[in-house]
Amino acid sequence: MLLGCYVGPRELRFIREAGFDYAELNAKVTKPSMPDAEWQAVRDELLRNQVPLLAFNRLFPPDMAIVGPNVDMDEIARYLAIAFARMADLGGQHVGFGAGKNRRVPDGFPPDEARAQLAHVVRMAGDLAAAHGMWVHFEFFNRAETNLMNTVEEALTFIRDLAHHRVDLLVDFYHLVQNGEPVSELAKARGCIGYVHVADEQRRWPGSGSLPVREWFAALRDMDYHGPISIECNFADPIPELRQAGEAIRRLSYSGGSVR
Template sequence: MQIGCATRDEHAIGLVKSVGYDYLEFSGKGLVAMTEEEYQELKKDLSRTGLRCECLTAYCPPEIIIAGPGFDPENAADYAKQVAKRAQELSVCNVSVGSPFSRNLPEGFDRKLAKEQACRFFEETARVFAPYGITVCVEPLGRCFCNFINDLSEAEEIIVRVGAKNLGMVVDFYNMEQNGDADQDLGKYLSVILHAHISDDAGDPYKRDFMRPEKKEIHQNRVRRFYEAGYAGRISVEIDEPVIREKASSSLAMLCGAGISL
């Protein structure tokens, strides 16, 4: 089991490595927003520590529309090219697309049209990343964050309709918990699940943090059932808060103690 730390803080690379995480998961929109100087410094830090940036999350800013008013597939493809250029230089393997503000539909918006737009978005995005051997993942999000693609079944439908070989799903236990279905059977979705996220919050749903020690048994049971069902991929602790050594170590130990053997 490979365990990563998903953080938007590029200054925490050395700390993430020293704690013992297997890889870094960085922000896609943060990667694009970097100046060339900042980007080169990120590459140096990764090289110096030996920590690989294997995955990207926080894919795009609100102006890149996944579904809804202002949807522009050419704009989506152009943005994907920007991400892909730097992602492939970092040897990124997987890109997860959550980005709630890019798919929060206004009241009364045609849901059928939204689904068609989302399919086109992921078709274009997967097409751009395919030549680099990078997989793209649809991420179902909590209903407290957006009102479209909240259930795993919705994400699966889009993945099947698009039919791209490098398109799958990332399951996020934190988002599922927000929806009250974190203990659902994930076995039926294994054919499309390519990545996983897990975390708790720091008193606010928008402040994802490392896992709370008092929820150790809950988290370990969920992760254990997931892997026993047949999942064999990466899992990242995804946070918005600063990387604190004690919290980072506690979450890593929690996952390592789940009794997973692959």
């Protein structure tokens, strides 16, 4: 089991010291609008810390719609082609497909058409992931953040219908809790989960609150999940809290003296 943490570029140099195996970054660090010649300097700076940059999330800019009447599939294709190439260039293997705001269905727009648009974009991302030896992990979101694909079952049905060999499910326990879904609901997704996000109350680091993080790890072990687990949370003071988060997630992931 690899343990990672979502951070900004400024925190990369603290990842190893905090005990994490890798860093997860916002896909915006790939700067798809930047010319290749300028990108090389950005790339070198990100890699200078010698931290594995295995994962990326927040795939789209907030203002890029992927469903609805104003979708520009050609623009999306151009953007994704550059973003995936640069994520791969940084050593990326995992890409979280959340995009809650981007996939919010406008009032009055046909839900079936929105679902078809979303499927088209996810398939596009899956094809690019396959070309670069990466994976796309599709995420269900709580109802406060989007109105399309909110539950475990909805997301699972979606990826099974999509049937793309490089697209599976991302489970973020924060969204599970916000939706009021029981952990037992994840049993339906056994064998389909490729990536996991964890956080505690108010999106703080796991172990800082009272949410049953240990129970979540136990549920993952029961499903024989051995993939990456990443903290996606809000740090009030990143430097000391990164260390606390690293210690906590290591402790919580142990069972019988061994890490699964």
